[in-house]
Amino acid sequence: MDTTAIDKALISIIEKRIQLNGLTYEDESYDDIEDELHELEDDFIDEHGEALEDIIGDVHEEFSVDTDVLSPLSYIAQEYVKIGDNELGAQFDANHAQGVPVEVDDLEKKPTRLVIIPNPLRIILNLDSKNRKIVWQQK
Template structure:
């Protein structure tokens, strides 16, 4: 698995989303940037979708998640915080409220969410507003 390629593709999507989020609907470049974002997302799924779906499926199985595995695009946070840079590109994190809501048997009463974070590529289980756990990362 080429996690560097996945990281780079995720970073492109994140940066394009950030660019789009900074615009209003009335901005004349909004539609073009939105189309570019959709193209990046389509390419991402074509190139890495199956691999990530398998990884997310394994996480669901390992943590007894009772919800269905969704498209990997669903697990990309709506907003990220840039934490630095390295040779791959920008490094990111996200707040604990980000991710796809999931039901974890051992954490029934917690508002748990799964989210993909790039560079280094990992999947985080946001347990609540203060707790999180890395549930998968490239070894």
């Protein structure tokens, strides 16, 4: 699995989402940017979807997640914050409210969420509003 390619594709999606979120529906470029985003997402799934679904499935098994594995696109946060740059490109983080809500057997009372964060590529389990755990990361 080429995690660098996944990182780059994910960064492209995030940057396009940020660009789209900065526009209003009335902006004449909104539809074009939205179409570009959907193309990036389709390419992402075509090229990396199966590998990411396997990784997410392994995370679900390891942490006894009771919810179904969804499309990897679901685990991409709606909002990221740029925290820096490195040789691969922009580095991002997402707040604790981002990600797919999941039910973890050992954490029944906590509002846990899984989210994919790029550069370095990792999957974070947001345990609550202040705590998180890296449950998978590229090697």
